[in-house]
Amino acid sequence: MFDSIDISLVDWSRGQFALTAMFHWLFVPLTIGLSFIVAFMHSIYVKSGDEAWKKITKFWMKLFGINFAIGVSTGIILEFEFGTNWSNYSWFVGDIFGAPLAIEGILAFFMESTFVAIMFFGWNKVSKRFHLASSWLTAFGASLSALWILVANAWMQHPVGTLFNPDTARNEMINFWDVIFSEMAVNKFLHTVTSGFLLASVFVIGVSAWFLLHKREVLFAGRSTVVASVFGVIAGVATIFTGDASARIVAREQPIKFAAMEALYEGQSHAPLVAIGAMKSDTSQESYTRENFIFKIEIPNALSYMVFLTPNGFVPGIGDLVYGNREQGIMAYEEKIERGAVAIQTLKELKRARERDDEVTYQALREKFHDPEWLDTYYRYFGYGYYQNREIGELVPNVKMSFYAFHIMVILGIHFLILSGLALWLSLKNRWGRHKWLLWVAIMTIPLPWIASEAGWVVTEMGRQPWVVYELLPTLSAVTRLHPGAVQVTFWIFLATFTALFIAEIKIIVTQIKKGPGGQ
Template identity: 40%
Template sequence: MEFDIVSLSRFQFAMTALYHFLFVPLTLGLSVIVAIMETVYVMTGRRIWRQMTKFWGTLFGINFVLGVATGLVMEFQFGMNWSYYSHYVGDIFGAPLAIEGLMAFFLEATFVGLFFFGWDRMSKVGHLTATWCVAFGSNFSALWILIANGWMQNPVGAAFNPQTMRMEVVDFYAVLFNPVAQAKFVHTVSAGYVTASVFVLGVSAWYVLKGRHVELAKRSLTVAASFGLAASLSVVVLGDESGYLTTEHQKMKLAAMEAVWRTESVPAPFTIVGFPDQKARETHYAVEIPWVGGLIDTRSLDTPVEGIEELVERAKGNIRRGLIAFDALQKIRAAGTGTVDPEVRKAFEDNGNLLGYGLLLKRYVDDPRQATPEQIDKAAWDTVPEVAPLFWTFRIMVGVGMFQILLMSVFFVLSARRMLDRYPALLWVAVLSIPLPWIAVECGWFVAEFGRQPWVVEGLLPTAEAVSSHGIVPVLLTICGFAIIYTILIIIEMSLMLRAIRKGPEPDEQPDAELIPASVVPAE
């Protein structure tokens, strides 16, 4: 990693974002699982389901608090470490964040309180409504965040104003219904459901192995396996949709993920494993499956998957047009409130959407218009992210996802046949699988964000132009501070979670009415 302000700012945001996302998927999934359990309790009246709701709700609450705390830190970073980014896209990016804070966060926080303190103060239906509002608020919160992130991947519904030097919203509905954002939302939420399902499955399997709280654990295993199987299958379907949209809107990311160096004859093969070599521009020891790459990436047999080299050549043309836009922008700004030459304005209107490509040259020259052909060539190759990390993290994510489908399928069958306690080895597999969904979701975010480089907003704003003008020392100090604080927080969080799991559910002193023997019911 280069030791400069851009790399350090990227590292700090990546560190805090990945840490924050340790809590988000479990929060999303547990909120729904808890609501399902309480729904069964209200419908059946069996108090063991109330006991289950309280127990898993306690674990949800611990995780929820840490998720909120770490999420606030990320929002402050936009203004402190990425001030020009905040200025440039504040009109678009700020709106979803504000809505998320005003609507989803307050909705979620309010009903979380009712969930924990309203058991003996509210009716069954009233408390169930509060629980479902917690689940709705959690997922609704994720929606607005992912709308903002989806716009960074596919900037729609906005236009650049040369007078203010900012992106401004021209169609809020296009931002709201951005197909990339919608695909990211459902895919991310489904991944959260799988994460919570594997967590509940693993903890419940541990209880069965230890012979503790067996009835509660078996019911929890059944809920987790059923919900998790549906969620894991949906992750594959929705992930395929997200990948297809990448084919349309982020061709370079797709080419790097698949290590497609040159456009191949259709339909393209899929490389299962290999060792991408960015200097040699080839993948060593590649193991390929014919046709599968074309079918997955383009959903056709006659559409090519464009290669990195061809996309770099296209980037060179975009950079040259970006230079025309940059030159026209300087003339428009120089004119101020005066009359702008119509030809200059037309040049900007025709090429302004590629201004960001011209800004890629500022890494090499202060005035991009003075760039040499060699510098244009370098800037074009800067549009290629590091291939090997993307290639492998994508395959790790997919591999873990396939394993989770298998795991959930096995436990779904075992629960249907009431054989959950007959195979201790499988129960241990469930326990040891608890970390896997976190590995998958962190890999997914790495692919999404690292694969977008060198852009902070795809095609519009280079990452190097978005950072604040801090010195290196303050950023280094905050990185160290965050590392220490977050390490302490994760130790506290893990201690609380493990303590709650070891303790187990609180005993319910009120048995189900239908289970009380008739002989002990007093005669009237």
């Protein structure tokens, strides 16, 4: 059905969006996490009146400010791209995205921007308590901003609370609370925020370790480490729990993504979890039922336990999901494709009936888009209909990318928790600064949370391919038919601009760190 589409257009559009989103995400988690750490430090200063805490608060506030200022509004580029490169998608989801993004714009962004100014300029100008309140409101505002975007993303992963209007080709919200409080949205928000706290904690521990290594600002670095490591331990544990819950939701709602994350080709009960593994490089996409590892270390039963909280649970593999498994009640993709094609054909007939003023046929077909049984039988698989006469492998996400990104995220997450725990334990024993190698580990760890965080988004977004809106709208039909050359031009402009901005941020942050809290 998509013979007329230039696949390079889809790839360039996806590449451009991924570049922009990943660049934007360099700033977001640090803003979310560091804002709370700063607010906490600020609280200690206000409560104790100790000037050393003021110095500590101002230093981290400054780094927060640099990150906030350079990162702010980079996300708006994504909205430009929605309108230009993804116009079909924007129209299709418009009403769903409209509400959360409008709330974000009005409530969170203005709240954040107003209180950021008071937080920075308010020293000795507003009362201590109002100033402190501004720090906390900035922190809550940052998380609130993230909430609405994540709600929108969760809806794309698992569309709920909406009804497709066949006259307008738009999804309309029928239950706002179903959208906001879907299990996917709540968990996504909690996992993202807690991982942002963990990222910021590792950043503070690492920068403080640099001061301790150079025997500069020892009191500042020690106190910063204690606060950050407490945050790190709590956030690390919370990230594991929310990540675990997230895996269960993905296994239920997006089983092919879950199978790809674990490179599970053949479903099984008592399924083991691959702790570490290397996949073969010459994988053919023709078969999805074969063993595909060079080596792997497995934890017996752990995957079944992770999903069903019992080792007996059957975890479907990629082969089961693609070719179906009657014994387990799993429908084959071929059947989903047929059902999706029926839904597309119904929409086509409805439009034609409306154009020729055939009211009886039009009303009969329109009824179907309100009939829960028809929606569940056919419309639910709408997106699959686009894959008639296409390679079935296009419906399988990139397994290697999903597998490695997932494992990188998990392994690094465990490393951050251990590092935070060690930093806290040794700080409380007054021995954190004595182990040079540990300080070096903390410094070398600074960039790793960004890799983990971006890897998490790679799992989320690559793992759900080929869907933009899960099972309803594939990437192929969401993209605007532009000339691929035009998309390439903006891709390279973005790459150059983002690289320059990134270098500028690193330079400014490193300069400020080197000056230290004494060089305010």
